[in-house]
Amino acid sequence: MIKINFEINKENNIIRYQNRGMSLEQEINESNEYYLNNEIAIIYKKPTPINIVKCQENKISEAYFEAKSTTDYNGVYQGLYIDFEAKSTQSKTSFPIKNIQNNQFLHAKRIFKALGVSFFIIEFSKLNRYFILPTKLLLYFIKVNKSSSIPLSFFIKECIEINRKINPPLDYLSLIKDHLDLFLM
Amino acid sequence: MIKINFEINKENNIIRYQNRGMSLEQEINESNEYYLNNEIAIIYKKPTPINIVKCQENKISEAYFEAKSTTDYNGVYQGLYIDFEAKSTQSKTSFPIKNIQNNQFLHAKRIFKALGVSFFIIEFSKLNRYFILPTKLLLYFIKVNKSSSIPLSFFIKECIEINRKINPPLDYLSLIKDHLDLFLM
Numbered sequence: 001m002i003k004i005n006f007e008i009n010k011e012n013n014i015i016r017y018q019n020r021g022m023s024l025e026q027e028i029n030e031s032n033e034y035y036l037n038n039e040i041a042i043i044y045k046k047p048t049p050i051n052i053v054k055c056q057e058n059k060i061s062e063a064y065f066e067a068k069s070t071t072d073y074n075g076v077y078q079g080l081y082i083d084f085e086a087k088s089t090q091s092k093t094s095f096p097i098k099n100i101q102n103n104q105f106l107h108a109k110r111i112f113k114a115l116g117v118s119f120f121i122i123e124f125s126k127l128n129r130y131f132i133l134p135t136k137l138l139l140y141f142i143k144v145n146k147s148s149s150i151p152l153s154f155f156i157k158e159c160i161e162i163n164r165k166i167n168p169p170l171d172y173l174s175l176i177k178d179h180l181d182l183f184l185m
Numbered sequence: 186m187i188k189i190n191f192e193i194n195k196e197n198n199i200i201r202y203q204n205r206g207m208s209l210e211q212e213i214n215e216s217n218e219y220y221l222n223n224e225i226a227i228i229y230k231k232p233t234p235i236n237i238v239k240c241q242e243n244k245i246s247e248a249y250f251e252a253k254s255t256t257d258y259n260g261v262y263q264g265l266y267i268d269f270e271a272k273s274t275q276s277k278t279s280f281p282i283k284n285i286q287n288n289q290f291l292h293a294k295r296i297f298k299a300l301g302v303s304f305f306i307i308e309f310s311k312l313n314r315y316f317i318l319p320t321k322l323l324l325y326f327i328k329v330n331k332s333s334s335i336p337l338s339f340f341i342k343e344c345i346e347i348n349r350k351i352n353p354p355l356d357y358l359s360l361i362k363d364h365l366d367l368f369l370m
Contacts, residue, residue, distance in 0.1 A: 036295075039295075039298065039299075041299060042292070042295050042296060042299055042301075044254075044255055046231055046232065047231065047232045047233065047234040047235065048232065049232040050232065050235055050245065050248075058249055058250050059247070059248075059249060060235065060245065060247070060248040060249065060250070061246060061247065062244070062245070062246065063235075063244075063245040063248060064243050064244060064245065065243050065245070069229075070229055074259065074260075075259075075266075076266035076268070076296060076299045076300070076301035077299065078299065078300055079265075079266065079299070079300030079301065079369075080264075080266065081260075081261035081264065081265065081266040081267075082266075083261070107227070110221075110224075110227050111227060111261060113224065114224075114226060114227055114261045114262065114263065114264070115261070115263055115264030116227075116261035116264065184264075
């Protein structure tokens with residue numbers, strides 16, 4: 001469920017209240033809409049692939065969800081190929097790597113090798129903190145550590161924190177250009 | 186319908202016969218699979234978005250196709266953002282621009298402005314000829330000409346012809362790097 005909190009200011013305008021309670025997906029979709037409308041970038045969420053069994057003209061009467069072989073979001077920003085997946089954890093101390101599905105991990109590794117900008121947006125929902133985890137750093141973490149979880153300290157020290165704003169709620173793209181070395185080989 | 190013609194050679198191996206009769210979509214999908222398996226590029230066809238009305242667990246019992254707001258294919262090749270749509274015409278003399286839907290045209294223009302590599306693959310099916318039409322050239326053609334169709338001569342003179350091969354059937358990516366000026370601003 002998407003909850004949007006707001007307050008009314010002195011001029012009687014409705015002000016969205018810090019986007020508290022919006023789902024991570026909703027925050028990313030709103031940010032992408034902002035990027036599109038302001039000609040900053042074109043990033044779309046890919047539809048979930050569906051296996052259609054019965055269909056008459058435009059109406060589908062039997063179909064099943066299929067597993068995605070890629071990440072959720074991709075697009076272009078100032079000539080850069082952008083590709084990412086969003087994940088949320090309720091943990092206050094670490095992000096369990098198993099939250100990233102095998103096919104998503106494989107895809108992210110391929111994109112990194114093909115010189116795309118590949119990353120994960122990780123939300124620590126209980127802490128209201130958001131981080132960009134570049135696939136390059138994820139691969140580095142897995143190589144160096146035996147741990148099945150990435151501690152919050154790694155995100156704070158090595159990754160890029162996104163500070164939530166009003167509009168766009170999660171301005172992740174503005175942070176990428178200044179940290180390209182964290183993304184590319 | 187997809188028809189695949191083949192012949193059996195002296196060693197009793199089945200040899201696909203020049204891919205004759207394969208649909209354009211099938212040829213592109215096979216090429217993309219080749220690129221993926223050979224670590225050349227990661228290009229996927231986006232699933233058609235579907236509006237789900239009734240759904241229980243994994244089974245969808247009522248849904249409708251939605252209009253796409255983007256082109257069919259996108260991905261990454263040597264750091265370049267690749268974005269295109271495939272169109273086939275039965276005409277032997279020209280390609281009708283109205284075959285490109287408004288939302289696809291708008292999307293292609295946006296990608297071009299965002300420094301992505303945006304183009305259309307046009308098949309003249311009766312002639313067995315395939316061309317890459319860069320969005321940059323399409324915009325140029327529309328600006329300069331009042332015509333509602335792009336003549337074959339424009340494709341031959343200004344665009345990039347793809348010669349069909351066995352594997353990958355349509356090696357469109359190898360032609361892009363040498364003609365980047367036709368795609369980028």
